[in-house]
Amino acid sequence: MLLSQTGSYAMRAAIHLAERAEEDGAEPVRVGEIAESIGVPRNYLSKVLNQLVRAGVLSSERGPRGGFALAMPADEISMARIVESVETPLLDRRCLLGRPECTDADPCAAHPHWQALADRITSFLEETTLADLRRTGGKR
Amino acid sequence: MLLSQTGSYAMRAAIHLAERAEEDGAEPVRVGEIAESIGVPRNYLSKVLNQLVRAGVLSSERGPRGGFALAMPADEISMARIVESVETPLLDRRCLLGRPECTDADPCAAHPHWQALADRITSFLEETTLADLRRTGGKR
DNA sequence: TGAGTTTATCATATGAATATGCTAAATCCA
DNA sequence: TGGATTTAGCATATTCATATGATAAACTCA
Structure with missing residues (x-):
């Protein structure tokens, strides 16, 4: 799975x-x-949304008429920004095999094979914005 | 991270x-x-290797002169086969956002954007074999 | 002001992945 | 045969992501 459960919650809430x-x-x-709409635990989602607020992706207001909103236009918020706000690290691009010491000087066996695909995954996450993911027409 | 810790151990041991x-x-x-060479906990690796044996990827022998070996030529063992032996599921191709009910009829917002990339990731895992990942020359 | 509403924060519980240690079973070889 | 070696399997510990519940702080509006 590319996204953690928490990352998935964050993405769905943002969408x-x-x-x-x-x-x-x-x-x-x-x-x-939000919790009811996307079908996730309310209290846990609350914590996740708070992380997004602290990361500057969302804004929040307390009290009646309060709640959460995007802190900027949807087309300025990438998937990468959202996922990075709640899980670390986004994607271990350095080493597919998880070796902590995998460097260019001493690369892991998968290094050259992994790089090209890792670049594509990273581009996907960085270039896909909430505006791209927003449903247009169709049913909810 | 694309691979779990356990998946990473399995890959590195197989390589x-x-x-x-x-x-x-x-x-x-x-x-x-193997444990010393790839730097992972010995007892845990033992369990992981046993899973690979039961999945038919490795063979094992007990007693003196015993140990583990590939059950078939390296170019016939894909990354997908190894990773699937120890973690489920390999990659949730259905829904990037983790929605359990994500179908073609009621797709999630990321569905069309995710499909093409998911296909590439799947191909990578299925088409890359241990023979491709084996170190050739260079230092250990 | 003060009651009601909503997010923020903290403390703790649960569950799954990861890790450790011990015993059993198989195998080799003197 | 019997002791040594190695994997197999079980029982348990630890860690971390996930989840829950309660209280504090901020805000609205009558």
């Missing part, structure tokens, strides 16, 4: 916020609505 | 066996040597 932003502009969305 | 097979033919290699 939901991108969709809601299209409908209601900058109106904050409450945790309860 | 080591492929290299040793070139040197000594079908001579079994003991857990101790």
Whole structure:
């Protein structure tokens, strides 16, 4: 699996916020609505959203009329930015085999074979934005 | 990370066996040597190797002169086969976002963007064999 | 102001992956 | 045969991601 469970939650929540932003502009969305909509544990999601706030991806307001919203336009938020906010490291590009000491000088056996694909994966995560992932038309 | 820790251990152990097979033919290699060579916990590796034996990727012999060896030529053992032997599932191609109900009829937001890349990752794992990963020349 | 609502934070629980240690079974060889 | 060696298998420990629950802090609005 490319994304952790937490990374998946973060992505789905962000996509939901991108969709809601299209409908209601900058109106904050409450945790309860997001959790129910994407079907994940409410309290845990709350913690994940808070990480996104601290990473500057989301903004939040407390109290009535409070909730979460994207901190910037959807087309400026990449998958990489979201995933990096909640899980570390995003992708071990250095070494597919997980060797801590894998360097160019002493590369692992998979090194040359892995590089090209790792580059594509990284590009995918960096170049795909919430705007790309937002549902257009079709059912919810 | 694309591979789990256990998947990484399995790959590195298999690569080591492929290299040793070139040197000594079908001579079994003991857990101790493999663990020390790739720098992983010996007892845990023992369990991982046993999984590979039960999956038919490795063969094993007990007693003095015993140990582990590839059950077939290195160019017939794909990364996919090894990783699938120790972790499930290899890669959730269905849904990048981890939604359990993600189908063609009701796809997740990332579905079309994810498919092409997932295909490439799958191909990489299926088409790269131990023979490709074996070190040729260079230092150990 | 003060009651109600919502996020923020903390403390803890659960579960799965990872790791360790011991015993059993198989094999070799003197 | 019997002791030594090595994998197989089991039982348990540890660690970390995931999850839950309760309280604190911030905000709204009557």
